[in-house]
Amino acid sequence: MTTDAPAKQIHPNGKPERLRHRRDFIRASKLGLRFNAPVFSVQAVPQTPDASVPPPKISPRFGITVTKKVSGAVGRNRIRRRLKEALRAGGRLGALPGQDYVIIARREALTASFADLIFHMTESFTRLKSRKGSREPRKHKDGQSAR
Numbered sequence: 202m203t204t205d206a207p208a209k210q211i212h213p214n215g216k217p218e219r220l221r222h223r224r225d226f227i228r229a230s231k232l233g234l235r236f237n238a239p240v241f242s243v244q245a246v247p248q249t250p251d252a253s254v255p256p257p258k259i260s261p262r263f264g265i266t267v268t269k270k271v272s273g274a275v276g277r278n279r280i281r282r283r284l285k286e287a288l289r290a291g292g293r294l295g296a297l298p299g300q301d302y303v304i305i306a307r308r309e310a311l312t313a314s315f316a317d318l319i320f321h322m323t324e325s326f327t328r329l330k331s332r333k334g335s336r337e338p339r340k341h342k343d344g345q346s347a348r
Contacts, residue, residue: 215289216289217261217263218262219264220263220303225262225301229244232246233246233301233303236328238321238325239309240313240317241304241307241310241325242304242305243303243322244305245297245300245301245326245329246300246301247301248300248301258298259298259299261299261300261302262301262302263296263301263302263304264304265303265304266303266305266306267280267310272308279311280310283310287322290319294326295327296326304322
């Protein structure tokens, strides 16, 4: 049985692509560029190349991390929902195709206005875009390169 449906849609139903594997979060932490905003921190790293999809067609993927240190379960879920909605509503305007982004929330994300969340997201993505390729690999505490 064959179908004429495309293999992978870019942002179906307005939902951004998600990071689903722990290894992608760790790769962003070790190798990625970082930008700190008042309500969250954003890490960006290029996606691993996929031979089946040309690089300009690969949509950016997003992962959201909210630690227990930030709030209890209700607060963490509320922050996660607010950040996901900010991504859907236009926060990914500055996101580059072929990049993985990890958003690490802070406590301030719970009380910040929705307009501030969107503003800080677009600012973070554009700042990371301007830094792309202009930084050396991160160093470990022992002085070794992370790569």
